[in-house]
Amino acid sequence: MDEVPEHAYRVEGTEVSGGASLAQAPEITPGIVRDVLEDGATGDSAVGTAKYYRIGVADGQRVHAAATIAAPPYADGLPEERESLDVDVDLVTAQGADCVDGSTRTAGETFDGDGPLTSARVSAEVGPDGCAGEALYLRVQRLGARDAERPLPVEIQVAIQPAGLGGGAPAVEEEIEDDGAAPVAPADTEPITPGRSFATATRVEPGSTVLELQPGETALLAVDVQEGQRLRWRTEVTALPSEGSADIGLRVFDAVRGLVAVDGGMWTVHSTATIHGGGMVAPVDLGNRSSETESIRSAWLPGTHTVQLQRRQLPEGAPAEAAEPVRLILTLEVEGEVAEDAAEGDVLELGDASPATRRGPLGGDWTAGRIALLAGAGVLGVLGLGTGLAGVLVLSRRR
Secondary structure (H helix, E strand, O other), X not given: OOOOOOOOOXXXXXXXXXXXXXXXXXEOOOEEEEEEEOOOOOOOOOEEEEXXXXXXXXXXXXXXXXXXXXXXXXXXXXXXXXXXXXXXXXXXXXXXXXXOOOOOOEEEEOOOOEEEEEEEEEOOOEOOOXXXXXXXXXXXXXXXXXXXXXXXXXXXXXXXXXXXOOOOOOOOOOOOOOOOOOOOOOOOOOOOOOEOOHHHOEEOOOEEEEEEEOOOOEEEEEEXXXXXXXXXXXXXXXXXXXXOOEEEEEEEEOOOXXXXXXXXXXXXXXXXXXXXXXXXXXXXXHHHHHOOOHHHHOOOOXXXXXXXEEEOOOEOOOOHHHHOOEXXXXXXXXXXXXXXXXXXXXXXXXXXXXXOOOEOOOOOEOOOOXXXXXXXXXXXXXXXXXXXXXXXXXXXXXX
């Protein structure tokens, strides 16, 4: 496999070799592992390499599984004729029957495979009324023709949901409209060093940080959002290449890499002071899993959330000046207090899947000395806003 540039996504995890069939599937436990999917869709084949992994389960449990695949950036920029890349995740019983709860879709630029692509799936409940057996089998399959004959690494995360977790009513019945966090000056004007994988995301506290993104770069930051709280975000571009524009994307994922609705996505930046923002459409609540609205349902799992920022590669033939870095201020705001009846600790069995601690630009540890979001009147303003929302929404919390 080609050497991955320092600024691109880097697959992490314990090495494992998946089986070519259910019978050959190796046992894996909650945590993060990495493997290689050798082939994409070639010739008459519509799909590429598929590998299987066995996960032990007990009655009442569910399995949460996700896979992230990333191809190396194109050497000369995005070609005019582009080929797709995708990864599919499925959970089946020992008899090969599907054991899934809901559909799945890939988060990322699948039409040309620029940057990381992540798919997540949750199983149905195991037991007499669900999927029978003492194990479920995870199938991870490569799709698309991009770099079809080049082996690509894949990062796989597995978690177990204990029996009896969840239930209750959603926190809200309608989406909260949000145009983003309030502007906050960063404590340090120097760019931070972000993580390059979900497993190594730079852990931060709410506040503002400066980032510089070059073409094809992926930056990952981890922030805690607990039950009763809601993540809001804001990006403000302060420096652009002297020629051309830049495509910037932001996505937020929960602790099992489920995509959380925050009004993110990909947009084109044509000038400095270009501002984008959004936020979760509901405060995090286990009961949100029962919502009929997909966006509210996405804000259900408390704990670590990963913010993924991405700058798309330039097209082939772009002027050299267009490759200059984009500098922006990213503000993350965690609105609201932790709910009184919030679950303590990780509500799922995640194994060794927590983002690694990385050192910040001030020489301190992001988990020890961090950037505060607001001070003085700013804190009072956020508290007042949170109180007002609570009064309007009349949040219900029934387990």
